[in-house]
Amino acid sequence: MEAALGLVDVATLAELKGVTRSWRALAQRVLCSRQCRRDGQPVPTRLDEITDLDVEQLIEAGRPGDAAVAGRMLPGLARLRGYGYVVDVAAVRAADLQCGMRNWRRPSLLHGAAKEALHSCIAGEGEPPLRLTIAAVACAGSGVVCGIPGIPVQQLREDSVTELNLSDGGLHVPAAMLVASLLPVTSVLKNCNLLQNRFDVELAKKLAKIGMEKGIMLSGMTRDQTEANFSRQNLQSADAILIASDLQLMAVVTALYLGSNNIGDEGAVAIAEALKVNAVLTFLRLDDNKIGDDGAKAIAEALKVNAVVTKLWLSSNNIGPEGAMAIAEALKVNAVLTSLDLAGNPFSFGIGDDGAKAIAEALKANAVLTKLYLWNNDLGDAGKTAVRDAVKDRSGFELLLNPCCRK
Known part of the structure; x- marks a missing residue:
C-alpha cells in the first residue's frame, strides 16, 4: 500500500490524511518521505519538521505541482534544492515578483527587476533552469x-480563487x-479563462488534461451555457484544445460557433475528440479555420459515433479529396446530420x-442529409453530375454547387 501511495500526488495524500487515523499515519509517512529525501539525512516523521525540499526529484517524477502544495503544507520549509541550486524560500516570499507590464516578445517567466529579485533568492552557478524558477514561484x-x-x-x-x-x-x-x-x-477554482x-499546443494539451481531471x-464558457460564440477572435490551435476540454464538461450547450479563426488541423482534431463524448451539441461552425485533410478526417471519425450534431459548417477551409x-x-x-456545408x-x-x-456515392446510403453546399471546390462536370444524380429524386433537397444559384 505504501508503495502504491508513492505514485499519488501530494494533494490527494493530504486529503487521505483526513480519512482515518491509519490512513493519516500512512499518508503522512509517504508525504514526509517524498518531500524530504536527502542523502545521509534521516527522514522526518512530521511535516512541520521538513525544512528542505528536493524539487528536482518532484519535477523529474512528473509532479511539478507538488512544489506548490508543499509551499502550503510545510510551515518550516526553508530551502528548495535541485539542479545544483538552492532556493531561499523566505527570500522568495518576500520578493516583489510583479512585472509592471506584459512583454509580448520575451518568452520568459519574469522580466527586469522581478527576474533579478527572484534570481537573488537562488544560490548556484549561472542562471537557474526555468523549471526550477517556476517551482520556486509556485512554492x-x-x-x-x-x-x-x-x-x-x-x-x-x-486555494482561495474560484474564478x-x-x-x-x-x-x-x-x-x-x-x-x-x-x-x-x-x-475551489471552477473557471480559469486561458x-x-x-x-503552444503541447502545453494546451497538458492544461486541458488538468482541467478535465x-x-x-478553461475557455470562459460556463457549464450552463447553451450557446457559445467564438467567431472572429483569432483563436489558434491551443485555444481550440482548451475549448474542446470544456465541451466535455458541458451538458446543455447546443451551438458552438468557431468560424473565421485559425484553429487548423490540430484544433479540429481536439474538437473532433470532444464530439465523440459530447451528447448535446447540435450545431457546429468550423468554417474558415485553415482546416485541411487531417482535420477533416478527425471530424469524420467523430461523425461516425456522434448521434446529435445535425448542422456542420466546414466551408472556406483547405479540405481536399x-x-x-x-x-x-x-x-x-451517420444517421442525424441534416445540413453539411x-x-x-x-x-x-x-x-x-x-x-x-x-x-x-455516400448519399446513396444516407437518407438523412437534406442540405449540401459544395461550391468553390474546383468541380468539373463529372463531379457535379455525380452529386446531382445522387439527389435528383429527393424532394426538397437543397444542393448548392454554385455560389449564385441552387443547382
Missing part, C-alpha cells in the same frame, strides 16, 4: 506575477507552465471531382 511566490492582470500565485496556492480570467494576457509558455503547476493545487495567449473550465472521402465514409453511417476556399483546389464522387 513560495507572493502576490501577482507575470504582467497585468497577472497570475495570483499566492491565492491559487492557498480567474487570464485571457489575452500575453502568457508565453513559461507563464502557462506556472499556471499548470498551480491548477492541481486548487479545489484563451488568446501565446503558449479537476473539472476546471482525401478529407472529402473521409467525410463521405462517415455519411454512410463543405463549400471550398477560392484560394485552394477544394475537394475536386474525386471528393464529389465519393460524397455522391
